[in-house]
Amino acid sequence: MTDLEIIDLINTSLAEEFELDPAEMAPEANLYEDLGLDSLDTVDMVVVLEGAFHFKIREEESIREIRTLGDIHRFVIGKMRSAEKLSA
Amino acid sequence: MSMKRVVITGVGSVSPFGPGTAALVEGLLEGRSSVGTDGEMERIGGLRTRVVAKVIDVDPMAIPRKFRRSMSPMSVFATLAAREAVTQARLSSEEIGDGRLGVAIGSTVGSTQASEDFFRDFFIDDSLERMKSTLFFRIMNHSVAANVTQALGITGRMLAPASACSTGCQAIGFGYEMLACGRQEMMLCGGADEFHPLTAATFDIMNAASIGFNDSSERTPRPFDRDRDGVVCAEGAGVVLLETLDSALRRGAEILGEIAGFATVSDSSNIANPNPAAMAHCMRMALDDARVPPTQVDYVNAHATATLQGDVAESEAIGQLFGSRVPVSSYKGHMGHAMAASGSLELIAALELMRKGCLVPTRNLENIDPACGGIYHPPRVEEAPVAVFVKNNFALGGVNSSIVVRRYPHD
Numbered sequence: 472m473t474d475l476e477i478i479d480l481i482n483t484s485l486a487e488e489f490e491l492d493p494a495e496m497a498p499e500a501n502l503y504e505d506l507g508l509d510s511l512d513t514v515d516m517v518v519v520l521e522g523a524f525h526f527k528i529r530e531e532e533s534i535r536e537i538r539t540l541g542d543i544h545r546f547v548i549g550k551m552r553s554a555e556k557l558s559a
Numbered sequence: 560m561s562m563k564r565v566v567i568t569g570v571g572s573v574s575p576f577g578p579g580t581a582a583l584v585e586g587l588l589e590g591r592s593s594v595g596t597d598g599e600m601e602r603i604g605g606l607r608t609r610v611v612a613k614v615i616d617v618d619p620m621a622i623p624r625k626f627r628r629s630m631s632p633m634s635v636f637a638t639l640a641a642r643e644a645v646t647q648a649r650l651s652s653e654e655i656g657d658g659r660l661g662v663a664i665g666s667t668v669g670s671t672q673a674s675e676d677f678f679r680d681f682f683i684d685d686s687l688e689r690m691k692s693t694l695f696f697r698i699m700n701h702s703v704a705a706n707v708t709q710a711l712g713i714t715g716r717m718l719a720p721a722s723a724c725s726t727g728c729q730a731i732g733f734g735y736e737m738l739a740c741g742r743q744e745m746m747l748c749g750g751a752d753e754f755h756p757l758t759a760a761t762f763d764i765m766n767a768a769s770i771g772f773n774d775s776s777e778r779t780p781r782p783f784d785r786d787r788d789g790v791v792c793a794e795g796a797g798v799v800l801l802e803t804l805d806s807a808l809r810r811g812a813e814i815l816g817e818i819a820g821f822a823t824v825s826d827s828s829n830i831a832n833p834n835p836a837a838m839a840h841c842m843r844m845a846l847d848d849a850r851v852p853p854t855q856v857d858y859v860n861a862h863a864t865a866t867l868q869g870d871v872a873e874s875e876a877i878g879q880l881f882g883s884r885v886p887v888s889s890y891k892g893h894m895g896h897a898m899a900a901s902g903s904l905e906l907i908a909a910l911e912l913m914r915k916g917c918l919v920p921t922r923n924l925e926n927i928d929p930a931c932g933g934i935y936h937p938p939r940v941e942e943a944p945v946a947v948f949v950k951n952n953f954a955l956g957g958v959n960s961s962i963v964v965r966r967y968p969h970d
Contacts, residue, residue, distance in 0.1 A: 489624065490624045507625070509625075511628075511692045511693060512628075512692075514691075514692040515691050515692050515693070518688070518689060518690070518691055521688065521689075522689065527688075529688070
């Protein structure tokens, strides 16, 4: 997957799960203050991303640092790229 | 201790006739059936009944996602009904949220569909990794009460009675008692349930579900009729706003009626089979609580689900107290049995019809079963100056409940 395809899948999955307005889904959007998510939503966000990308991320330390949509994009892209290296 | 008087200042309904109390009352007055069939029931092996009265035209998106995410349909129904009730009562957001208002709303169980969805996924690989955080809030026993409380911003006490078919009636009764004792000024009370094929199966297994009218669903259920063959499951929510008379008068609220008395008793003679003496005892206790003699009752809204035994037992019990003088009817012929919601939905409908000064007869009652005779079954919609009515609900597990509602003001 290209970076753009990954970002698109993230945005589509999160928009569907959390009924987000695509117009508000800028990379700098804060998940809590701008998109209105809370701690329950972040638990479900992990489930949604794991289902969309077929990986396990729940126990990853760096996931706790995520604050913005862009943080998610970078986290998932990084995860996908390191998985590609491992399988290469 | 002096007891406070308790009145109804708001009602809200989501029924198989659609959202809103007006749709419920209109459906009853027009004598329509809201019973249909559901193809989903065909997937259940051994399930013979195909008839059901499902809620129509509800828009869950009317509830913000923040609150809706933890709701199964029963909580959506109850939240919309609760909103209707507080809107009618003209409660401000301050009055809703300052602790004066509590909640007593129950369901038979939490969401069976949510449980089924979870276990179907869980059994694939015994993994919890796909489990969403909001699942629990849909399957816990107090799911409806909690969701309504969150969605409306209520901060008073929360109670979630669960007594199957008696739930709605008991919730109103328990709310009435709390208000009478001065523990709250206002309570949103009622019941809610959502249809799942396993609910119908519960009755089918006991040979108590209607199975003979799958091709003519509008002809069933048939309370008190000689050809009745059992329960038709339904869904919905009925919520009433109860308030102390003092609070209602202080607020200048329109008073729709008064909860004059309530009783609930256990029928320990059998967990499934109703006992007429225990039913009559319950009604008598409710009338004693209201200090209303049977001679002053103008109408009985029966539980009457169209089971072979239940209708006979209730007819005998009503006959013991009221003879053949008092009109009796069941609304289940119109809209099936909404389980935990039935008591509150039917009480709301009976209240509104009392205010309109008319009685609605039992739909599908064409030939009165002689065993259900001896009481008065009005044959058609009648104008009637009802001042006092009794609402019955009798549940599996031996839970009897009766409420006495009186017009306000009364003579």
